[in-house]
Amino acid sequence: MSQMVNDKLIILHTNDIHSHFEMMSANAAVISRERKAAGEQAVLALDIGDHMDRAAVETEGTMGQANVDVINLTGYDAITIGNNEGLTVPPSALEAAYAGLLCPVVCCNLYELDSGKPPAWMKEHIIIEKNGIKIGITGATAPFSQFYTLLGWNSRDPETSIAQQVQLLRDQVDVLIVMSHLGIIADKILAERIPGIDIILGGHTHHLLEEPLFIEGTAVCGAGKFGNYVGKVIVEWKPDEGRYAVTGGSCIPVSGEELDPEVERAVLIHRQQAEEHLKEAVAITDRKLEIHYDQESSFANLLAQAVRHYASSDISIVNSGQLLGSLPDGEISAGMIHSLCPSPINPCVIKLSGADILQALEESLLPEYYDKKIFGYGFRGKVLGGLAVDGMEVLYNNEGSSYHKIIQASVQGIPIEREREYRVGTLDMFTFKVGYESLAKGKDIVFMLPEFLRDLLRQELSRPGALEQSFLHRFVPLI
Template structure:
């Protein structure tokens, strides 16, 4: 039996769009054109998204709880999607349960279980098997596992590598090809390709890796298209039914800018934008005076957020970096849109215990100019630079001219001298628990995350509180 169009499958894929709607309109044109051209030639075509299609930093996604993204996915005619951490972790559980209620596509994810039922939520499939021409394909989906955080939303997340290995062993006898829809990151994808026999293609996401022609690892092709909708991925698989083997497996990335925006998608996004402007135009606070923020030195708006974190998690000390606040607030009405623009990060409050000595290490390190100006990417951060540390509940006296490592003169916690061996409860942000910039935060004990609230929820509460606004004008850093 010769090779023909009945044994060739074309897969079009995207990943990590993060609500870049301006690119989605071009992607829609590209996917529609490619699909039509290939289908006219008689080829089956499947379109998939690998997660983090949504990002609540964008106005339309925030105001519609992701429904604008689902509408775009529907119009673009995706067949399968898996979920990323931005879908799984940034939506309150009731909103996540409703997220895909209008979806015209299947959502596949095998390692996310309901904590009560120990089964996937009703709208998730662990895998699916489909037939194309003369061969059958098994599709398995997995997402990045953050067990402690997902637990707070009522989920259990299983190790994705173990789950994929189990799923492959289970369905391999019944399919000719296995494709993994992965939102676990390039390194994990490479490990799966090396250690799990029977995977033909891994379509990846999460780490924003660009693989122009994919990467062959053993008998597996690993693919990923970068980030923010800059490229469309295209994988071609030809299967020889007589020899029971894949005889052609190729991947390429097509720049999205090659395509004109799709008018239907533009109208969907614009319709949701107009609605979002109304929803997010709600006035949530009114300022009687300006609240400036500085990334280089202590400022009232930074102090306000640090105090809010301390209060929110009931800690002795609050610590946050000023770079989480993107601009100063002027006197007058503050809307939900203002707060979203000011603090767009999907970053959650957390509480931990640190010794006085560990706090001193962090505060000392925070004075380094390269730390203040350090550019951060990932970990939920949507700002430009880290900025200085804003503190509440403690007063820091320092000598900026002293040698590095000895600039902190003394610290007082609520009026009492800091003790090096004593444990202090600290309200801060989950980003620091990853050990970026300040590794000492990873040594914190009893870390507790607060979900689904974001930093902007803390900030909104503070902006509504007269006493908190007044206290934000108090200083906590003193140069001697």
């Protein structure tokens, strides 16, 4: 243990910025201001993951390099990764982006399947010394095991992994911090079950704790989302106890009034470069594809076709809310498809009963479903939208009562059987019981990574006859 050289440590933390580049300059300005105000006192700046989000042009067009440059210019001492870095950026691209990172990436529960070791750019823990205060830091990210395995990762149990790191670090440091991209429920459990942690800086569930929550002597913290707050934790030397302890904390609101000129300039340059990169033409169309959320539309049908062809499934089911606007005719660029389908959502294949398919289709005809606002689970749209299908036809009566509108549904010309299981191409989002919950009842799920829906759209746009097929009606109203 170190001798007491300084009596105070200030920790600044951010989480779940999700590529809100319009807030990054202001965040950097707040962190810079707090550093100056601290004077000679020790200051530590940490980010708790999901800094990247490929819904943003800057991240998509630079594959995360824009985020890395902002992290460097802001002066973070360490970061961990969230599911948006780990699951939506291909491992090779993430390695390339982090090659330019000036601070360590700390995470103790992700390992390469091939080597059994963390990737070269990741550390299980670090020890930083600030003004004589030894600070031990470890981190962990949400273990989406099935997804990570497909990308060549082994995501281990975070509680076990953190407990091992705490045991290694505790006697070597004055202050022990866990950067947890696990969510508030997991953070509370960690505080209850693992002795020796001084501070848990949280993320993933976007929770805002305006002051630390103390559980079994551990300060649990979280600074909201999207760069709206910078968290601040104050640690001071307690002479009567002979140790450092958390004495306070807060979340500093971030407005657009303070700006960091270097970060502002970097964001502008990256946006220009990303937009230029995404100008690449991927298709030329001779007709406009409309999108509607309350009725069948050709663009949503195209997405359903894209999923079915990619998944080689009996049928496909997608929600129209994945598409944020109509696809115009003429030259289609990569950036245009990205702006219309920004969600980092992957296709999957499930086995689903005819009864559960019919339940979802009935719900799809009701405004309480197609107008429903959805947040999270990778979804970057505004409303859920109705369902679009391929490989089936639905005869319905819109004047019928709720859940009794469908007169007949056929799969490739054969009436659907309620008890039979069908191989359905759909979206990973639905497996999390969001939106159309009967779709989460599917069995034998096969997730398909790393392709996003927009990648499938690009493929479908180049398939001969795809545009014509998208105008063929799947939902046929009773006249």
